[in-house]
Amino acid sequence: MVQNVVIIGAGPAGLLLAHYLLRRGNYHIDIYERRPDPRLTSLFSGRTFPLSLQERGRKALRVIVGLEEAIAAQSVFCQGTIIYRKQGKTRRVPRKIPILTLDRNRLVAILLEQLTKTYSPNQVKVNFNCECIQVDGTAKTVTLKPEGKDSFTAHYQLLVGADGARSSIREYLVKNTGLPCSQQYVPDSYKSVFLSRCNLSAGVELEANKIHAWSLNNNIRTLMVPQPGNQLNGVILFKDQNNPLEGLSTKEEVKAFFQENFPTFGQLMSLEEAETLLKRPVARVLTVRCDRFHEGDSVLLIGDAAHAVSPSIGQGCNSSLEDVLILGQLLEQYGDDWGRVLPKFSEQRVPDAHALQELSDYTFPRQKLLLVEFFFRLKVRRLLHQWFTSWVDPFVFDLVIDTDLPYSQVLDLHQGWINKVKRSINEN
Ligand SMILES: Cc1cc2nc3c(=O)[nH]c(=O)nc-3n(C[C@H](O)[C@H](O)[C@H](O)COP(=O)(O)OP(=O)(O)OC[C@H]3O[C@@H](n4cnc5c(N)ncnc54)[C@H](O)[C@@H]3O)c2cc1C
Structure with a gap:
């Protein structure tokens, strides 16, 4: 019998799970995503940042034929990090095994392209600009609100909360089923930054296969990652109460701040980017620790919704994709009996999620x-x-x-x- 699955959130975790379920054959999937379709918007318009994917995440992608290759084709492989300092020596930290890096929104766009290319709208429907605003676990329905339209309800047999660190599905479980869960902001806030990798007239060209990091003494850091097409995407990180851009009001001041504090990056920053950076919102990272990732046989949390961590060792997305790999193994083992799969998933995954939080906070x-x-x-x-x-x-x-x-x-x-x-x- 076909099982009706509703996935809230078309991020890396929700989309990879859709691939896994559809390849098993007996699923119909509706995905609801509150943001617009990333294939139709500029990569640099929304809140996005570069991700590094390693063996854990890539192993999960590899299960779907052609997916890892499609992602690798639009990624850059980095063989280490260069750490710059205003005073003192530049430090090189090489890597033997290259790290695959790509932008979060690009990863999502590729997962989507492959999904809609492989399966028909009868098997999977992805609804953008459509937010989940309510869950009724007894009636097994969710209420959805499309942008500018009236809300409606959808029925599910399995509801998957893949809706990130501020998950509304998790919030429902906490309030209505007593799910033990704690959340905390990490001390660092960030803004996305987009630079060019070369400024030939200024004689600056950063290495195309290295991550470029710059730290100031007051815990302000910039991390820039090469992208295809001579682009560098990254973030400037700072303590919440110490936003270095806060007092600045013009694009010239922003550029001057970078030239003064991160001289090479300053030379790679256009005035357009300096102006946009000023307006770009400050983002905060929320970490989440839950003691269970499911409710009965019909609600599941995966990815950041279940275990968001600090990005310091770059494992949030890797572990979210690994969740799907483990779910896939359990579905195989228990013949798609969700009543057995879901508790086993929590049993196996919660200790690793708790360990990952420690590793992310204190490595x-x-x-x-x-x-x-x-x-x-x-x-x-x-x-x-x-x-x-x-x-x-x-x-x-x-x-x-x-x-x-x-x-x-x-x-x-x-x-x-x-x-x-x-x-x-x-x-x-
Ligand atoms: C600066 C930074 C750098 C990072 N670097 C790395 C890295 O190098 N490597 C790594 O592995 N991880 C990294 N991460 C973490 C990584 O981005 C996340 O762990 C990963 O995106 C989690 O995927 P997800 O699908 O679970 O959630 P998300 O990517 O957050 O996706 C959730 C989706 O759900 C949607 N949504 C939310 N609420 C609703 C709702 N009510 N209704 C409908 N839709 C909803 C959101 O719009 C979103 O698209 C980084 C994070 C940050 C902030």
């Missing part, structure tokens, strides 16, 4: 001295791992990035380092 230290220790440990472990592969594991960061070892096992192996960073933050 990178904030204290200068500990940061030096971090890079020292990273380098030494890389050498030792190269020489004695079977005896010495890579350091925590490389284990997260280069392997698909469950997050809870990575945490077990490196709890000492995580505790040390946690103590240093709590003491401050």
Whole structure:
């Protein structure tokens, strides 16, 4: 019998799940997304940022024939990071295994293109500009509000909350079923920044296969990632109460701020971008910790809706895609019996999500001295791992990035380092 699934949120997690379910054959899917269709809007118009995808996320994409290749074709592979400082030496952190990087909205557009190319509207309908505003778990209906039109209700057999960190489905579960859940803002806020990678007249051309990072002493950082077509997409990060752009009022002042503080990036910033940057909203990152990702046999949370984390080690999207891989394995194991799949999903995934939160919060230290220790440990472990592969594991960061070892096992192996960073933050 065909099962009727409603997915709220057409982000990476919701769209990949649609691919997985449709390939199993007996599903009809309606997806509701409150934003416009990303294929019809400029990549740089909305709130977007570059993502890095590694083995965990890519393994999940690989299950769908042709998907990883389609994404790789529009990505840039980065072989390390260059960390600039105004005073002092530029630091290079190379990577043996290149990291696939692409813009979040580009990833979503490719997932959508492949979905609508492979399946007919009878199998999957994606409704944009349509927000979920209410859930009735007893009647198994959701209320949806299309932009500029009257609201309507839709019936579901399975409801999937893939609606990101501020999930309305999770909010329903917290209020109505007592789902234990806590949320917290990370200390850093950010604004998206778009630069050109080259300014030939100024003699500036940044390396096309490196992530470019610049830190100031007051916790203000800029992280720029190469995109296809000589574009650099990234973010400027700052403490919420310390927005360096707040006092500025003209595009010339913004450009001058970058030229003064991040000189190379300043030379790559157009006045148009400086003007838009001034108006672009400040975004805050919310982290989410839930003790369960389902309700009965009919409601499921995946991706950021279930476990949003700080982007410091770039795992939010990787883990969201990995959720889908694990769901796919459970569907296979339990023959699409959601009454068994959903509790098993929570059982398997919650410990990893909690471990990922610890790893995201405490892998990178904030204290200068500990940061030096971090890079020292990273380098030494890389050498030792190269020489004695079977005896010495890579350091925590490389284990997260280069392997698909469950997050809870990575945490077990490196709890000492995580505790040390946690103590240093709590003491401050
Ligand atoms: C600055 C920054 C950098 C990051 N870098 C990385 C990285 O390098 N690597 C990595 O793995 N992760 C990274 N992440 C995290 C990553 O972006 C998220 O983990 C990922 O996008 C989660 O995917 P998702 O599909 O669960 O949620 P989202 O991408 O948030 O998608 C949810 C969708 O649901 C829609 N929605 C929300 N509410 C409703 C509603 N009520 N009705 C209808 N639709 C709704 C939203 O419009 C959205 O399109 C980064 C995050 C930030 C902020």
